[in-house]
Amino acid sequence: MLVQFENVGFRHAGGPPILSGLRLSIEAGQMVALVGRSGAGKTTLLKLVNRLLLPTAGAVIVEGRDTREWDGIRLRRRIGYVFQDVGLFPHMTVEENVSVVPRLERWPAARARARAHELLDLVGLPPPIYAARRPRELSGGQRQRVGVARALAIDPPILLMDEPFGALDPVTRAEVRREFVRLQDRLHTTVIVVTHDIAEAFALGQRVGVIDGGELVVYDTPSRVASSADPRVRALIDALPPLPAPGSR
């Protein structure tokens, strides 16, 4: 198991519980999609993986070690993170954004640059055109791809994605999502995606989990989740417009 949640609970000091009794095992190379309404504790769950937060109950185990024992900086350098609102550095060029982590890891400049160009090619942004641009000179979809390229820069074993394609218009979203799935097939990175959009979860996840009220209600293959009888799962699914066939990715 690459990532394991062992009976994890989390609450801010003095606040109500945000997550409780969470058990979840993620195998290497798997793409897992977790879905829930906003405020269900999805982002908190991701932050527990890269030690931005520590659990208040239970333990989160990454690569066989409790996150409490991990050095936060070292751990985060092994985990790519794609943010809800992209979070590109506005004062850096696209190439500089993508090569941030390699530079933090003190790669030689030429190698960091070559890696950035390789990744830009991979996400469909030809470096001769895009490398020197700044984030504000890109469309939303392009920015999101830069965000993905940046997260993949040092081939992290784990990739966390927080509503990665939420800000995109439906057509672009479908396109970027398809490209991402193809990419993941090639790289075999372990991916944890959280989203409020169950359609997105079905489109991306080899395993889909539903989080409600800080608990993991169901965690299974997309088709079994789709046919789940749990009312909390049904509520999410029934709110959808007519679905593409589950798991038809």
Next chain:
Amino acid sequence: MAVLRFWLAHRAEATGLLEQHVMLVLVSTLAAIALGVPAGVLSARRPHLGRALLVAVSAAQTVPSLALLGFLLPIPFIGGIGSRTALVALTIYALLPIVRTTVTGIRTIDPAVVEAGVAMGMTPRQLLWLVQFPLALPSIIAGIRVATVIGVGTATIAAAIGAGGLGEYIFRGLSMVDTTTILAGAIPAAALALVADGLLAWLERRVARGRATTRGLVQTAAAAGLLVVLVASVAYARTTVATVVVGSKNFTEQVILGEIVAQAIEAEGGVRVVRKLNLGGTFVCDRGIRSGDLDVYVEYTGTAVTAVFHEAVPHESRQAYERARALYARDGLTVTGALGFNNTFAILVRGGDAQALGLRTIDDLQSVAGRWTPGFGYEFLQRDDGYPGLVRAYGLGFGAPPRSMDLSLIYRALADGQVDVIAGDATSAMIEALHLTALEDNRRYFPPYDAVPVARTASLLAHPAIGRALARLAGHISDRDMREMNAAVDLGHRDVRDVAARFLDRIPRS
């Protein structure tokens, strides 16, 4: 036009003052950047410390600039006459805008961007240098811009404590009531502020557009700092040859006397003379000579005994001189021979009245006082040794209550017939110019204000040239000489150096 002619006539001096001004602003702003930006970064990260720090720099900002200079003067190492005190004061003023914009610049960064940095595994230091600092930079530069423009303006005050700069012309012009001289300082100061503002605005835009990198800017700032240190150390090296510093207060007569003393010492040879003329008053000169920033300046016996030593002044000239000499001697300062004139209060009437009514002494006023209106300066009216005492001492009963007005207007008011008798300066240029007559203080009501050089005893011993020069001047400047020289500068707009040189030519070297 008059201003242009002034600059042409004083080319070398004007360029020197402009240079001093730029250095004052440059050094103080760089120092404020070096202190303020790290302080701002720290404040942004530790809100408690930040609040205390901001309160402190804000409080410092509210102290009026002249008062701040006054506080700093007596502090060892920081204070003293010259550019050091001015630099400290200017740095303190520049701190607030820089600290504040640094804090704001860092606090207003989009939290998502900062979180992205943390989640990518940046250490706090990497986060600061790679993300927070570059993003706060346009804001920080805006603060530096404000600080610089304020600095250019505030640096004009530095002239009051002998730090030089364009304020020299402004203060000199104010004391001579000469608009041309004021403008000769004020116009380049304003232009300097505009140029600095424009340059920094340009830099700010470049940074905001991402054309200038943080590393580039830090290197530029470091290079500028290094250059300043080099220039300053060369200038310092130049000033360490044996020098004598001559000071003066900030009115025409004092500046002329300072110049005469300076030229007399130069005539003796062997030392370099530095002029710190136009210092902001008795207090500043006294601090200067006690701390060793000045070697010699001219004081008045009455002022020395009352204002410096807080004693009552003997009414006899000789006694007042001896008292001043004794008091200074205890502090390692030597009063040398009196110059010869007494700048006391003078009771003045129109020359025509004096002749027609046969007025010679203040006693003679008794016969006409009932029909006359007196006019006095505000201070003279209030001081017990001013108007109230005068009336008592001479038994004067004026027909109308005294009119109070500013000293600079009072001579003109007498000449124009608005008032009939005034108290003025015995050595004022206006007495001759407006054909006024000074009545003799036959009951010796006014204390003596004999002009006397005060020198550091140690300096007299180290540089015999000072003693020789002062001995040459002793007893050689009469009331009339002083009035004529004041008139030449104030009314004739003649150059002080020139007036002093011509006068000195008439005094034989011993």
